[in-house]
Amino acid sequence: MEFFMAIYIVFLFHVLFQLCKRFLGQKNDCCYMLNYECYTTTDDRKLDTESSCRVVLRNKNLGLEEYKFLLQTMVSSGIGEETYSPKNVILGREENPSLIDSLEEMDDIFFYTLDNLFAKSGISPQDIDILVVNVSLLSSVPSLAARIINRYEMKSDIKAFNLSGMGCSASLIAIDLVRQQFKIHKKAFAIVVSTESLGPNWYCGKEKSMMLSNCLFRSGGCSMLFTNNPDFKNRALFKLTSMVRTHFGSNDDAYQCCIQLEDNQGYRGFRLTKKLTKAAAQAFIINLRVLLPKILPLWELIQYAFVFYRWSKEKKPILEGVGSGLNLKSGVDHFCIHPGGRAVIDGVGKSLGLTEYDLEPARMTLHRFGNTSAGGLWYVLGYMEAKKRLKKGDRVFMISFGAGFKCNNCVWQVMRDVEDANVWKDCIDKYPPETLVNPFTEKYGWINDERLSFLRIEDIQR
Known part of the structure; x- marks a missing residue:
């Protein structure tokens, strides 16, 4: 009975959302x-x-x-x-x-x-x-x-x-x-x-x-x-269709997982703790619960209600349910993931059941430009454009995480075919490379050799 009630609520929400979108002026409320x-x-x-x-x-x-x-x-x-x-x-x-x-x-x-x-x-x-x-x-x-x-x-x-x-x-x-x-x-x-x-x-x-x-x-x-x-x-290149901002700063572990402070010697820096991954997952869950009903078609919303109900009963992480039980590509075509690090990209990919094709823009951006903080998403979008992936009518799902802890996601609609090589123009033909293995691995392989543990830092500097 609870399950059918959930389906009814999802259906009603979908109808009301579409009515509001059509009659309450969102047509002129554009970005x-x-x-x-x-x-x-x-x-x-x-x-x-x-x-x-x-x-x-x-x-x-x-x-x-x-x-x-x-x-x-x-x-x-x-x-x-x-x-x-x-x-x-x-x-x-x-x-x-x-x-x-x-x-x-x-x-x-x-x-x-x-x-x-x-x-x-x-x-x-x-x-x-x-x-x-x-x-x-x-x-x-x-x-x-x-x-x-x-x-x-x-x-x-x-x-x-x-x-x-x-x-x-x-x-x-x-x-x-x-x-x-x-x-x-x-x-x-x-x-x-x-x-x-x-x-x-x-x-x-x-x-x-x-x-x-x-x-x-x-x-x-x-x-x-x-x-x-x-x-x-x-x-226009893109039109903003949906945005959901989530702030998980009320949780102490999440608040402290990315934080600027001074160490015991007085050196100022930015601390990244092991609790970052968990904080990101929890903020992502909260965000998706609001965003997915806005971007998925009705049949997927019904599936979403079923997945949420089943996985909550079994007390399993809802993100696993999202990845295995939902076809996100029924609502979006491309995934623009913040290139914050390999663990971030892998985690989002696993959670949402994405392919290596979906993750490629974020991986290549991390490889070519590193984590450029708030600017990173646009290098990822630029990669998609340079590779001529973005066609008129496509929808791009942007996923970002930040200190606080925050998860801010949005969806863009592609307004026309875009294929400018932009910031990638000098290197796009080289991507993806045959391997992402750092050449340092071969040149400095001794670093993992425990037999050389007697070395001092002065020996390396010479």
Whole structure:
């Protein structure tokens, strides 16, 4: 009886949702993405394995065990040889970064992506009505948003927002803010700039849980142009159809699994704990319970009700039920997963029953660009576009996680066939490579040889 009641409720919810969508003005409550531009830079900023080793060896706080841990992490991270590092790290100033270093890092990313975005779209900076900038680890005065307004001489009544501390899923938070502003400001243009400040936040201590961020995070970012003007519908690349934001910060373990703090020696860094995976799964579950009924067709919603009922009775993880009992591709065509790390990509893939084809864009983005924090999703989307996967009418499911702990997901509808090689233009023909095995594995295989445990860090440096 309970099961049939659940089916009835799902059916009723579906009918009401469709009626509301049609008659309560959502047709005019639109958010179109006209263009986006990801950051790339020169080869002298690349941080390959050899360069990473040199940076590690500059840290005099490390012993052989910490050194081995870092090198093993590099090998297993899924990150390739062509990711980008902040300039001050390349130049050996990671331990004593200046404010100028921090601002120059932001200027480089901001102005590269925005200059190209304005040129590509044909929209003038003076036409922008809303500006949202998200950088979690740097808050300057005047704000970073003000820095952009000053550079491009934007109009005085622009609505500017500067978000900090929002983590890797901040770009979807920024887009949600734009969507809310679009309800007030009609026929408006909005810019979202998503990146992270890595240069002044390089960890120079020796706690393993804090050293991980040095191995995973790399320079990157993206600027996006949005409008709610229906006259630009035919020029749009994507239309936002659904978004659900979940915040699991009320749970202490989730709150503390990704957190900025100082170690016992006073070195500031970003701690990633083993509880991160569990926090991500729990936040994902909460998010999917709200999002799936919005994006799946009626027959899949009935299946969803059945899966949820059966698995909750058996007290099994609902995500396993989602992966094995639902056909998510009846509601979406592509999966744009935050390239936060190999474990994140593997976990989402297993939970949702995805194929290697589905996971390829996230894996290749991690390999080529690393974890670029809030900007990462757009490199994944760019890969799909460069590979000519995105056709008119397709639906793209974006999945992001961030400190807090947050899970923010959304669905985009592709408005026209898109196939710009974008930031991937110089390397897309090389992807996917024949192997993702780090060349470090062969060159430095001795690191796992216990017979060489007598070595000292000084011997390696020589």
